[in-house]
Amino acid sequence: MDRQARGGTLILGGGFAGSYVAKLLKKQGATIVSLENFMLFASMLPEAASGTLEPRHVVVPLRLMCPHADLVLGRAVAHEPDRRRVQVETEEGFLHITYRDLVVALGAIPRTFPIPGLAEYAFGFKDLADAIALRNHVLRRLEAAVAAPNDAHRRRELSFVFVGAGYAGVEALAELSDLARDALRYYPADVQATPQHWVLVDAAPKILPEIPPRLGEYAAEQLERRGVDIRVGTTLEAVERHAAVLSDGDRIPTSTVVWTTGARPNPLLAKFGLPLDDFGRVKIDSTFRVEGLPNVLALGDCARVPNEATPNRPDPPTSQHALRQARRLAKNLRGEPKPYRYRMLGQVATLGRRKGIAEVLGLKFRGFLGWFITRTYHLYQLPLVSRKLRVVTDWTVALLFKRDIAELSMLGHRHRLGDE
Numbered sequence: 001m002d003r004q005a006r007g008g009t010l011i012l013g014g015g016f017a018g019s020y021v022a023k024l025l026k027k028q029g030a031t032i033v034s035l036e037n038f039m040l041f042a043s044m045l046p047e048a049a050s051g052t053l054e055p056r057h058v059v060v061p062l063r064l065m066c067p068h069a070d071l072v073l074g075r076a077v078a079h080e081p082d083r084r085r086v087q088v089e090t091e092e093g094f095l096h097i098t099y100r101d102l103v104v105a106l107g108a109i110p111r112t113f114p115i116p117g118l119a120e121y122a123f124g125f126k127d128l129a130d131a132i133a134l135r136n137h138v139l140r141r142l143e144a145a146v147a148a149p150n151d152a153h154r155r156r157e158l159s160f161v162f163v164g165a166g167y168a169g170v171e172a173l174a175e176l177s178d179l180a181r182d183a184l185r186y187y188p189a190d191v192q193a194t195p196q197h198w199v200l201v202d203a204a205p206k207i208l209p210e211i212p213p214r215l216g217e218y219a220a221e222q223l224e225r226r227g228v229d230i231r232v233g234t235t236l237e238a239v240e241r242h243a244a245v246l247s248d249g250d251r252i253p254t255s256t257v258v259w260t261t262g263a264r265p266n267p268l269l270a271k272f273g274l275p276l277d278d279f280g281r282v283k284i285d286s287t288f289r290v291e292g293l294p295n296v297l298a299l300g301d302c303a304r305v306p307n308e309a310t311p312n313r314p315d316p317p318t319s320q321h322a323l324r325q326a327r328r329l330a331k332n333l334r335g336e337p338k339p340y341r342y343r344m345l346g347q348v349a350t351l352g353r354r355k356g357i358a359e360v361l362g363l364k365f366r367g368f369l370g371w372f373i374t375r376t377y378h379l380y381q382l383p384l385v386s387r388k389l390r391v392v393t394d395w396t397v398a399l400l401f402k403r404d405i406a407e408l409s410m411l412g413h414r415h416r417l418g419d420e
């Protein structure tokens with residue numbers, strides 16, 4: 001089956017960058033091809049994992065966010081640049097969508113290495129399924145600690161190893177350790193008395209290398225004060241069902257290893273006939289046009305985006321940059337194309353327990369103020385007033401009431417009728 005992209009623009013990927021382009025094209029319209037019918041706001045994923053935010057509130061339905069766009073739920077599988085069309089696999093079969101302009105916003109996937117046991121036993125932290133699976137797993141570990149036959153077994157269940165000390169790893173560890181701490185108040189005395197072991201591993205010499213050293217040191221100090229065992233200059237050598245083996249020679253008994261060491265551009269890009277750089281990012285000019293393919297544009301985590309404000313440094317893969325890129329790209333599609341330039345406002349991260357770090361316009365904030373600025377900034381980036389209100393309501397409820405510690409791994413799996 002063949003169809004034409006609405007308004008001539010076909011957007012591959014309904015993630016942060018793609019959805020914002022569609023939204024900002026307004027009545028000009030577009031067709032979005034997406035694996036899900038929502039945009040995930042990944043910056044809030046750690047809070048969804050800890051239960052501070054309802055999982056549904058960190059996603060934004062694409063049909064609500066982009067009322068002038070058509071949505072095709074499916075997987076883009078092939079691209080024919082000569083015929084200006086993309087093949088999409090949907091639940092109902094294959095279809096071809098022709099375009100005048102193609103916007104590639106296929107994002108990135110977790111970067112992994114051939115570490116024994118990693119694929120079998122470690123958890124990723126990239127999407128909502130990962131975050132909720134990890135939340136349920138952590139809560140189950142607490143139950144496993146209750147059922148543990150001895151102290152060593154109990155300690156193993158209360159040990160959690162996070163590999164990758166960038167934003168995602170630090171925020172996920174901070175939020176999940178808060179969840180475990182709050183949940184354990186309702187557990188038997190012997191489980192409460194068992195020391196927890198939260199370990200943060202990174203090959204780099206310090207955590208959060210992206211942010212100014214003073215804030216990074218503050219973050220490390222805060223985590224260490226809570227007992228987090230920070231192992232920098234260390235790598236993960238192997239994962240076993242009940243252990244993490246580190247390059248410092250330690251073998252940590254644990255049933256939880258979380259892998260958050262960054263991402264690499266979507267490998268599908270290579271199949272789409274797009275020119276790629278050494279890191280696998282699509283090569284584009286400063287107006288987002290792909291080299292050698294004037295009708296194809298790319299942005300976000302899948303592209304090497306040159307920024308006129310930082311001539312020798314392409315944009316890092318952050319939602320802050322993806323949003324500014326989407327604004328410029330949408331304007332370029334609606335009128336006279338201009339080069340993209342954006343000077344970063346700053347960087348923010350939460351550290352759990354109402355603490356955070358923020359660098360805004362050169363000013364550095366930490367502690368409660370850092371946390372408040374981080375939350376305010378995330379709220380600003382989240383589209384739709386209705387979504388913002390839901391998130392503020394969740395935050396308010398979390399301030400006033402005890403944390404919800406229900407473990408809901410059964411959700412999404414129906415019982416077979418007739419089974420006993």
Ligand SMILES: Cc1cc2nc3c(=O)[nH]c(=O)nc-3n(C[C@H](O)[C@H](O)[C@H](O)COP(=O)(O)OP(=O)(O)OC[C@H]3O[C@@H](n4cnc5c(N)ncnc54)[C@H](O)[C@@H]3O)c2cc1C
Nearest residue numbers: 013015016017042043075076106107300301317318319320
């Ligand atoms: C845990 C985590 C925390 C983060 N925290 C922050 C933060 O605090 N601040 C910040 O600035 N940035 C943060 N980021 C980074 C930020 O989320 C990304 O930079 C941003 O989402 C990039 O947008 P994108 O559209 O390029 O990619 P994505 O948002 O990943 O979107 C790509 C989309 O393409 C879709 N897709 C993939 N393959 C296909 C296919 N074949 N067909 C159709 N669709 C497909 C995917 O399903 C996805 O929806 C975080 C990322 C993660 C994972």
